[in-house]
Amino acid sequence: MPRTASPAVRAALLERAAEMLTRREPVTLRALVEGTGASTMAVYTHFGGMPGLWRAVRQEGFTRLAARLGTVPTSDDPVRDLAALGAAYVASALAAPALYRAMFDAAAELEDPDAAAAPFQALVDAAARARDAGRFAPDSDPEAVATRYWASGHGLTLLVLTGVLPADALAAHAPAVAAALFAAAGDDAQRAARSVSAGWSLPASAE
Amino acid sequence: MPRTASPAVRAALLERAAEMLTRREPVTLRALVEGTGASTMAVYTHFGGMPGLWRAVRQEGFTRLAARLGTVPTSDDPVRDLAALGAAYVASALAAPALYRAMFDAAAELEDPDAAAAPFQALVDAAARARDAGRFAPDSDPEAVATRYWASGHGLTLLVLTGVLPADALAAHAPAVAAALFAAAGDDAQRAARSVSAGWSLPASAE
DNA sequence: CTCATTCCATGACGGTGTTATGTATAGCAC
DNA sequence: GTGCTATACATAACACCGTCATGGAATGAG
Known part of the structure; x- marks a missing residue:
């Protein structure tokens, strides 16, 4: 019966948080609401506090990542597709480094725990296609391949994002x-090397 | 001429910070000094503030990691040694997850920028030995091999530490x-599979 | 011994996330 | 349409954080 919370406020807060994150500004409660005109309490009604806001931000990050991977076209070369997915993944991380780091800072707790599985599933599917097409061994486990691929790319990406490795390390090592x-x-x-080379160079220009 | 700063206080603060980190307690200035009997200003005289303390903690973490990798014996099978180094690395990270995450949270800035290079160098050396022993291709780049190995292990380790992957994922995927x-x-x-299997299972029991 | 210099303890300051309190507004019963 | 109620939201205080200005105590040099 009572007044219902406006989803526009929630969306605006989330959008602004993501924007501040990419702009490398510290995402503080008061600075966040300052831009929206809303009050600090809005964060509490919509997210229950700052941890809830972060949960929502991470959720949004994984959703965007999944959407981006969804735009990678499927070709008749599933290994090339795997490489293309990897390239899109890395490009996505590089486009918003702070968001990517925030996503994996506590990726275990999300609003929807399956959110992180959505991007991952794209890799599993491609690996399964590679197996069914005879490119991978018949007894190869698509999930295991996807996991190793993901973890390796994640590590390489993070080492570059944190400045441990130079920026060109990604291009130098990820395809290899x-x-x-x-x-x-x-x-x-x-x-494999040829397919990777073909797939990796594809979406490098994507924003 | 004046009173000289006691290195014992500095060491105690550092030790306690690492201990709080492994105990998953939030490392806050007042909570840190509470245990040592020192005052908040001690952190400023010795580290210049909390960022300086974190720098020192990361430094200490890399130093301990390098020391730990140094205890891995060199055998006549350099590939096995590489696996053993990887296993020791992962074991070290699992023994103090919060410290490991803190180390790489801003690994770019350390007191001594070469600190992160010390653990890495152990991998490079082993890869060079593998090449010289004819196990790796004569034109293989030890530094590139070490970088890819490190990044992959780092990603796998972090995904497990943050709870994205289950704990047994390390044993399941790292050797592969x-x-x-x-x-x-x-x-x-x-x-390679045999050497990795031999080297990986070695220091798993190390604390 | 003297004294200057540095370590460090005490307390205040601005900023953080959180929350108690109050107000206005949107939805439902009639 | 009118009135009630439950909820969204604003305001302001709170406890905590890291930082730093002040002052006293201790140490090494001469």
């Missing part, structure tokens, strides 16, 4: 790691 | 990733 993992999954080494 | 990378570096796939 991918090719090594795909070859281990059963693909011919040279063929 | 290592074997894939070593095979890509030129080692025979089956031989």
Whole structure:
């Protein structure tokens, strides 16, 4: 019966939080609401506090990541598709480094725990297609391949984002790691290298 | 001429900070000094503030990590040594998860920028030995192999530490990733798998 | 011994997230 | 349409954080 909370305020707060994050501004409660004209209490009614806001921000990050991976077209070369997915993943992380780091800072707790699984599933599907197409060994486990691929890319990405490795380390090592993992999954080494090279260079220009 | 700062206070603060970190307690200035009997100003005289304390904590973490990797014995199988180094690395991270995460939270800025290079160098050396021993291709780049190995292990470790992947994912995937990378570096796939299996299981019991 | 210099303890300050209190407004019963 | 009620939201105080200005105590140099 009572007054209902406006979803516009919630969306605006979330949007502004993501924007402040990409702008490297510290996301503080008062600075956050300052821009929206809302009061500090709005964060509490909509998110229950700052931890809730962060949960929502991470959720939003994974949703956007999944959406972005969804735009990667499926070709007749599933290994190339895996590489393209990896490239899109890395490009997404580089486009909003602070958001990416926030996502994995406490990725375990999300509003919807399956949110992190959505981007991951794209990799699993591609790995399964590679197996069914005869590129990977018949007994290769798509989920295991996807996990190793993901973890390796994640580590490389984070080391670059934190400044431990130079920015060009991604281009220098990510395709090589991918090719090594795909070859281990059963693909011919040279063929894997060619597919990775083709897929990796594809969405590099994507914003 | 004046009173000289006691290194014992500095060491005690550092020790307590690391202890609070492993105990998952929030490392706050007042809580930190409470245990040592010192005052808040001690942190400022010794570290210049909390950021300086974190710098020192990260530094200490890398130093301990390098020391731990230094205890891994060198065998006549350099590929096995690489696996053993990886296992020791992961074990070290699992023993103090919060410290590990703090180390890489802003690993770019350390008191001594070369501190992060020390653990890394152990990997480079082992990769160079593998190349010189004919296990890796003569034109394989030890530094590139070490970088890819490190990044992959780092990503896998972080995903487990943050709860994204289950704890057993490390044992399930880390050796496989290592074997894939070593095979890509030129080692025979089956031989690499055997060496990795031998080296990985070695220091698993280390604390 | 003297004294200057530095360590460090005490307390105040601005900023943070949180929350108690009050107010206005949107939805439902009639 | 009118009145009631439950909820969204504003305001302001709170406890905590890191920081720093002040002052006293201790130490090493001469």
